[in-house]
Amino acid sequence: MGLEDQDSIRILRDVLDPDRGSHDLVAQFYSRWFAVDLTARDLFPPDMANQRRVFGQALCWLCDEIIAQRADEPVAFLAQLGRDHRKYGVTDQHYATLQDALLHTLRSHFEQSWDQRLSEAVHDVVALAVGMMSGAATAETSPPFSDGTVLEHLRPTRDVSVIRLKMDHPLSYLPGQYVPVQVPQWPRRWRYLSPAIPADSQGYVEFHVRSVPGGMVSTAIVGESRPGDRWRLANPHGGLHVDRDDADVLMVAGSTGLAPLRALIMDLARFAANPRVHLFFGARFPCELYDLPTLWEIASMNSWLSVTPVAEHKTDPPWAADYPDPTPPRGLHVRQIGVLADVVTRYGGWGDRQILLCGKPAMVLATKAALIAKGAPAERIRHDPLAS
Ligand SMILES: Cc1cc2nc3c(=O)[nH]c(=O)nc-3n(C[C@H](O)[C@H](O)[C@H](O)COP(=O)(O)OP(=O)(O)OC[C@H]3O[C@@H](n4cnc5c(N)ncnc54)[C@H](O)[C@@H]3O)c2cc1C
Missing domain, CATH: 3.40.50.80 (Nucleotide-binding domain of ferredoxin-NADP reductase (FNR) module)
Structure with missing residues (x-):
């Protein structure tokens, strides 16, 4: 039955749900994955709490969509996730070891209740997620990220910075979109920032950043950015727009x-x-x-x-x-x-x-x-x- 076996997918969904205490299970999965594939650990920031929660939520949501027999959104979501993960340097080898580690962790977790039906459903859900992500990543031809140099850092107020960069290659985005950004002060801590000017054919970009109290990346940007810093920007997201043919x-x-x-x-x-x-x-x-x-x-x-x-x-x-x-x-x-x-x-x-x-x-x-x-x-x- 596999993906049509709603009862088994519901069982899988519940063990992955962070609100039902999936924390330990997801932590075990990451430990196993990093043990069998040492290069996978380097893809993630030192603090994994947020990553574990997001991973559990995403798989839980995927199970809900499969149970509801909705295909369009999960396919688009997984493909986008795969394309986005290219910026971390995720390879086919990582996807293969991830799939093995996740299946092994789930099989160990279910122990006695691991039967033919559950095994088929779990294998199919994991294969769908991993296959869609790696397939979309392989099919994408645009570069996974693009680097640029900080030209100017203005501090119009105590907490706000205006950062102007010139990208090595012009960045393509629609006005109103946001981009994942990595700054040299915090490698591997990607944060979303929204360009404050429309895309520029010469590669100029401007960001406005407010330092959030206790915030890791925003305080470093506002406190430490200087001309010459090299920033890394990945592909844009978001659909904030104005329809010029619509109302005021x-x-x-x-x-x-x-x-x-x-x-x-x-x-x-x-x-x-x-x-x-x-x-x-x-x-x-x-x-x-x-x-x-x-x-x-x-x-x-x-x-x-x-x-x-x-x-x-x-x-x-x-x-x-x-x-x-x-x-x-x-x-x-x-x-x-x-x-x-x-x-x-x-x-x-x-x-x-x-x-x-x-x-x-x-x-x-x-x-x-x-x-x-x-x-x-x-x-x-x-x-x-x-x-x-
Ligand atoms: C779609 C999108 C677009 C964004 N565009 C911009 C932008 O153009 N300019 C900009 O300055 N920021 C923007 N942000 C926020 C930015 O991505 C970071 O979340 C923010 O800078 C905090 O990161 P940090 O590493 O400093 O804080 P973290 O270390 O990640 O978090 C520290 C604490 O701050 C809280 N926190 C996180 N974000 C905010 C926030 N926005 N306001 C108040 N408290 C917060 C957290 O809950 C946590 O308690 C955007 C966020 C999203 C989702």
Whole structure:
């Protein structure tokens, strides 16, 4: 029966579910894999906790999709995963040893209940996952990553960096997409960042990075990046976009969540006629609205764009004494005080708009909930995945 044996796949699903305590099983699998294939250990960061959880979740989700007899999304997901894993240097040999280690670990785990039916189902699920990933990786002809050099590191605020790079080869992405990035300060710790300008044929890229308290990579980028650093960027993801033939647009950006929305606005600026775009750009303090001059320049030349700066606090903290004057330039809306979710919905539900949200997960979720409560249809609201 194999993949059609829903009962057996349900049993497999449950032992892989992190919420049902799959931690030890997944840890055993990785230990076995790294023991039989020493080169596999080098593919992963030292701290495996997140990797183990994501691995369990992904296999669990795959089992759910097979049980529900849905094929399209799992096939697309596994193929994308295989293409993405090329950036870690995963080879056919790694896939072969992974498959053996996973099957061996599961067989040992099931012990007495390992019968012909379960064996067939488990073999088929594992073969499907590994086969789709390695097949897609082999079929992909584009390079798995591309390197570039940091040209400039600006610090517009204490916590935010603007990093400008020139790639060795121009990077292809759509405005609004994000890319996996590896910086020299933290090898093998890939993080997603969203280019703040549309793709450039000369290879220039700009990122806006906010240092997250306790964050490993973001604090290193903001604290230590310098011209000459070599960054590695992999293939783009994401579908944040503006449909120019659709309704007017509401954009809500918290801090460096501005980056992909700014790239979309810059891309729209190529056209004379666009849907109206209203951007709310928010931060905690007025001084942290770091990119208002650029937004002002674009808005001053493009009547379809209006920008409302939003700060949670009315005045700046003492540490910002030397910062430039945070008064919004003439032509932008008066700065509003409050959290984005409240300020944006003070103007209504925006239900007739294409709605794009970007920023830290808590802000995106709060703004989405507030908009839906005001009547905006959930399907009109777009945002990137909230976690990497
Ligand atoms: C699709 C996508 C696009 C992104 N684009 C950008 C971008 O353009 N610019 C940018 O600065 N960041 C962006 N991020 C966030 C970025 O990828 C990292 O997650 C963030 O920089 C933290 O990484 P870290 O290694 O410093 O923190 P970690 O060491 O991974 O985490 C440390 C702590 O910080 C928390 N944390 C992780 N991310 C955030 C966050 N975003 N806000 C608040 N707390 C967090 C974690 O829960 C953990 O408790 C994006 C994330 C996603 C999913």
